[in-house]
Amino acid sequence: MGKHVTRKTGPFKPDLARERWIPPDNHGRPQDPASWAHPGDGFWGRFFTTMWDAWGDPYWWPGRNAWECAVGAVLVQNTTWKNAGRMIPLLRDAGWDNAPALLEAPVPELEQTLRPVGYYRMKTRKLRELATWWVARDVDNGGVDKLPDELLRDELLSIWGIGPETADDILVYSFGRPWFVVDAYAIRVRQRLLGNDAKPTYDELQAEVHAELPRDYMLMHQLHGMVVNLCKLVCRAKPKCEQCPLLDRCAFGQSRS
Numbered sequence: 001m002g003k004h005v006t007r008k009t010g011p012f013k014p015d016l017a018r019e020r021w022i023p024p025d026n027h028g029r030p031q032d033p034a035s036w037a038h039p040g041d042g043f044w045g046r047f048f049t050t051m052w053d054a055w056g057d058p059y060w061w062p063g064r065n066a067w068e069c070a071v072g073a074v075l076v077q078n079t080t081w082k083n084a085g086r087m088i089p090l091l092r093d094a095g096w097d098n099a100p101a102l103l104e105a106p107v108p109e110l111e112q113t114l115r116p117v118g119y120y121r122m123k124t125r126k127l128r129e130l131a132t133w134w135v136a137r138d139v140d141n142g143g144v145d146k147l148p149d150e151l152l153r154d155e156l157l158s159i160w161g162i163g164p165e166t167a168d169d170i171l172v173y174s175f176g177r178p179w180f181v182v183d184a185y186a187i188r189v190r191q192r193l194l195g196n197d198a199k200p201t202y203d204e205l206q207a208e209v210h211a212e213l214p215r216d217y218m219l220m221h222q223l224h225g226m227v228v229n230l231c232k233l234v235c236r237a238k239p240k241c242e243q244c245p246l247l248d249r250c251a252f253g254q255s256r257s
């Protein structure tokens with residue numbers, strides 16, 4: 001048994017505040033944290049409460065409106081947020097900051113603007129496919145507001161280049177639907193906290209979270225941000241367990257030598 005990791009300094013609390021957008025509440029409840037459903041004391045509920053108490057609001061997802069959140073969800077594929085996030089102001093500066101304008105943009109110029117984000121030709125096409133759906137569905141004028149969650153998700157998944165993670169990003173961060181976004185970070189945190197190598201599929205882990213937590217979109221909205229921030233800042237490939245709010249209950253952290 002290796003020696004236990006202990007905190008060498010006071011609690012680490014990152015400064016996470018930044019621009020982000022929260023969709024209007026589709027379910028008639030305000031966005032005040034006091035109004036959110038209690039996450040409970042299951043695995044993910046305790047994760048949520050511990051992270052909220054330690055680091056507070058994760059300020060996720062970056063963007064100024066539903067369209068920008070959706071654009072970010074496409075651009076972040078196969079790259080970092082640092083890289084993808086730099087594209088949003090460039091699109092604004094070019095005047096391509098809404099779906100109709102993006103469709104008017106000359107494709108070669110749009111591709112060159114997106115070149116630094118990687119896979120730029122593919123991502124240009126993906127954004128154009130998304131924008132075509134966005135305009136056809138009249139999203140900016142409430143065209144999908146009454147569409148049930150499952151049907152909206154199916155429509156997103158039917159768009160070329162939109163897979164489950166991107167669809168769920170858009171579902172929760174652009175449209176305020178109560179879906180958990182699964183990513184490699186969520187699998188890593190689950191493995192380390194539980195001290196096993198179990199690697200649930202996307203659907204399995206999403207179903208686990210949906211079964212445990214109340215289907216409150218603000219819980220889902222915040223939970224993914226908490227997972228991302230935790231893994232970006234401390235639960236890295238080489239973790240900084242001594243700075244982690246979850247150390248006391250983490251099997252991996254407690255067993256490190």
Ligand code: SF4
Nearest residue numbers: 235241244247250253
């Ligand atoms: S204690 Fe370490 S391994 Fe466990 S969740 Fe925190 S950073 Fe990750």
